[in-house]
Amino acid sequence: MMADTILSVKHLQKKFGKFAALKDVTFDVHSGEVFGFIGPNGAGKSTTIRTLLGILRASGGSATIFGKDVWKDSVRIHEHLAYVPGDVYLWPNLTGGEIIDLFLKLNHQRHTSRTNDLIKQFELDPGKKARTYSKGNRQKVALIAAFSTDADLYIFDEPTSGLDPLNEEIFQKNVLALKLQGKSILLSSHILSEVERMCDRIGIIREGQIIETGTLTEMRHLTRTLITVQTRQALPDLSATQDVHNFKRSDNTPNKASFSVDSDKMDKVMQTLASLEIIVLQSTPPTLEDLFLRYYQKGKQGDGENEA
Structure with missing residues (x-):
């Protein structure tokens, strides 16, 4: 394993009964890199991420973060990791500010001036109860907590769903700031412009399989x-x-x-x-969208039947 490999996934598989949600997922994320994990909804992005977080147990293959097994060492891994899902559920009776502080405390972190700065950037009202928040505001709470956390790896799973374009830009700016600090980021997204703007390398997942990984420059020969x-x-x-x-x-x-x-x-x-x-x-x-569509069209032409 390379010294700067933060996350390593090898031939990961996950079955739910007879259905193979993940058939063959292999990729690495290196130190100081933004890795874009792209594919349409249902391709297996969230299943992969839940397996990496130790929420689901893999049916086959292996995955390590910081050289540790994601299932056996999940507690130790989580001490150096920040995660934002695509749909954030919050405690309805707590305020946004209380929830941010709770998230930080759970991660052995403190509310700092950086937290206050992020609350201002995202224009969140931290005094309101979470039950009054829109989906976008719930995402902001999780993003502020994650960006306030000093972690080595940040995992974002469709993090900007529900955010307006201005807040999407603030998200992108903060991701690039983490990258400059040498942090590693795994960004799962189907917003291609977001990936194109931020990611050093991308992995394309289709029906539970990684079909290509590389830099955008390397992949542009296919566009x-x-x-x-x-x-x-x-x-x-x-x-x-x-x-x-x-x-x-x-x-x-x-x-x-x-x-x-x-x-x-x-x-x-x-x-x-x-x-x-x-x-x-x-x-x-050519844009990433062109590349993406070509891959999916190529795959569909080769398929004898459609999969769910």
Whole structure:
């Protein structure tokens, strides 16, 4: 195991009766890294995280945090870990402030000026009873407690569900601040822009299996770049060219067309266009969303049947 590997998951499996929620999950999270764990609802993200937290016992494979077994050593692991679930349940008769302090106390931490600063940033009213809080405010309570905690690993499972875009940005800013401090973060999300903005590496989970892990740069070879071009010379129909997709000519501008091209085959296509004297060229880089959709479409085409 690498010295800087904080979390290591190897061929993790979890069955509920005959249903295999996790079939083969393998990934690592290193020190000072934000690892994005992405996939649609029902893909197995929360089951993986509950297993890592020692809430569920794995049916097969192994998982360690800080080199310790997640099931046998869960109490010791939790002393250095902060966690925020996607739906936070709070004690209805306690105020938000009381709950934040209770969470901190349970983690052997104290309410500090950092806690006060976070309450201001997220614009939470800590004097209100939790029963009056919206879903977004319940998330804020858990996030403030987590960001106030001095942990080595932070696990966020769909943490921004219920937050407005402004608070999402505050969440992202605080995650990046943790990263600068050398902390490790496992972020499970289906908000692709969130992952794209913050994560060093990502793992894509589909129907209980990790189907790819790597940096966004490494994965972009599996995506397509959208090109809009206008040339001085006659623009031939490029749809027959390998690696060019969805070639469409402009109705009202001669020699203008748009198409997408496999990102790793861009060089060949650009040479063809350059020989036609480019007047206008616009290229839109691929997003994580493109990558995500391609993976799922590829998987679905290969499936004989749909799984729940």
